[in-house]
Amino acid sequence: MYRWTPLICQTRRSLCRHYAAAAAIKPDIKLLKQLRQETEVSMTKAKEALVKNGNDYQKALDWLEQDAQVAGTKKAQKVAGRTAGEGLISTASVSAEGTQSKSTIIELNCETDFVSRNDVFKNLASRIAATSLLLHEPAGAAVELISVESLLQSPLMPHPEQQTEDPDVTSGKTVNEIIVETIGKLGENITLRRAAIAVANGATGSYVHGGDAATGKMGGLAAVQPLKVSTLNDSQATALSKIARQVARQAVGFKPTYLNTEDIPADEMNAQSDQKQYISEAVLNQQPYLLNPDITIAEHVNKAAQDAGIQDGAAVAGYVRWEVGEGIKKKENDFANEVQKAAQGN
Structure with missing residues (x-):
């Protein structure tokens, strides 16, 4: 007859010592x-x-x-199937060599306003905006869309105005990987909807409203270009950046549809009963400047540039204005239904 008992006992003692050692580890x-x-x-x-x-x-x-x-x-x-109609608009800006200036804007969506106010979500939005600064170079002065797919596959960068030692920033993780991890942390669907960049051989500016300095519920970019190519000194560059920010704020507050009158389609213009009034509302350059309604935005930009020592003045080269969730068809009580189903074990 074979005797297994000593071997079994020895194995058991070994396992017991192993589990005891594991249990003894304290953080x-x-x-x-x-x-x-x-x-x-x-x-x-x-x-x-x-x-x-x-x-x-x-x-x-x-x-x-x-x-x-x-x-x-x-x-x-x-x-993945949940509607992400809330979220934040975030912007970032940087001055490159010479007189070139760049500003970007992104929209990061989530399901609820509650999550959009979470610091983890806000920091993610601002870092994605900073990352987008490195991706796209429009030719000349322009405001153009950035490929969302390219942005998602790019390594996450810190916001230029934020000092951080977050390992996510230095690990080489992509924007998409961090979004996925954030979904795990916050429990909601999170999507990067769109991104755009403004570049000018003058100045760009950004403005966000309904949040903090870097994120909000609506935001805008503007590119302001001297009418004649010239090298700006520090004072002139600073002044032009301020002007660009004023234009971005105007766009956010007054919601223009076009930059110039000639951008309005002929059939749309012909359908207006009061074309002059329509132009003053729909065209950014023809809107009354919010801090001095006696002059238009175009007049303000040109005069402010001349006052800053840019003799030939300047003009708005492009702009963009976004609002969180615009155009997204939201399902009423979408998230509430999901919570109820989870509570019922469905």
Whole structure:
């Protein structure tokens, strides 16, 4: 007869010692605090990461990254059909070599206004806007759309006005990967809807409303170009940037449809009973300037540029104005229904 008992007992003792050792591992308090600050994960998840990796900080970070990606992917697949009609508009600006200036604008959508006010979501929107600064170079002075697909596949960058040591920014993760992870964190469908860039050999400016300095519920860009090509000194460049921001704010507040009168289609113009009034409302350059209604935007830009020492003046070369969720057909109580179904176990 074979005697298995000693071997079984020995195996059991080995397993018991193994599990006892694993159970004895406790998360290092200092590492736990650092991990939570750096990753913004829950206390439970941070403890799990450290315990599973024997308090090895880098391994814990790697584990959390893999866990977040898996969880985010699963959640993204689950919520993909939900309507994302809320969110934020975000902008970023930078001055390049010489007199060239660039500004970008993006719209990042989520399902509820509650999530749009979350710091994680706001920071993501502002960083995507900063990343878009590097992607597109219009020829000359222009405002053009940026490929959303290209932006999604680009490594995430920090916002130029924000100092951050977030590992997401330096890890080489793409915008899309961070969006997926954020879906896992916040539990809602998140989509990057659109992006645009303004470039000028003069100045560009941006303005957002209904939020903070970098994000809001509506926003705009404007490109302002000297009428004659010239090298601007620091004072002139600063003045022109201020003018461009004023134009962007005008566009956000007064919602123009066209830049110039000649941009209006003939059939649309002919359908107006009061064409002069329509032009003053629909055409940005012909709108009364909000801080001095006695002059138009075109007149304000030209005069302000001349006052800044740009002798031949300047003109608006392009603009864009966006509002969160415009054109999206929202399903009433879409998110509320999802919550109710989840509560019922459906």
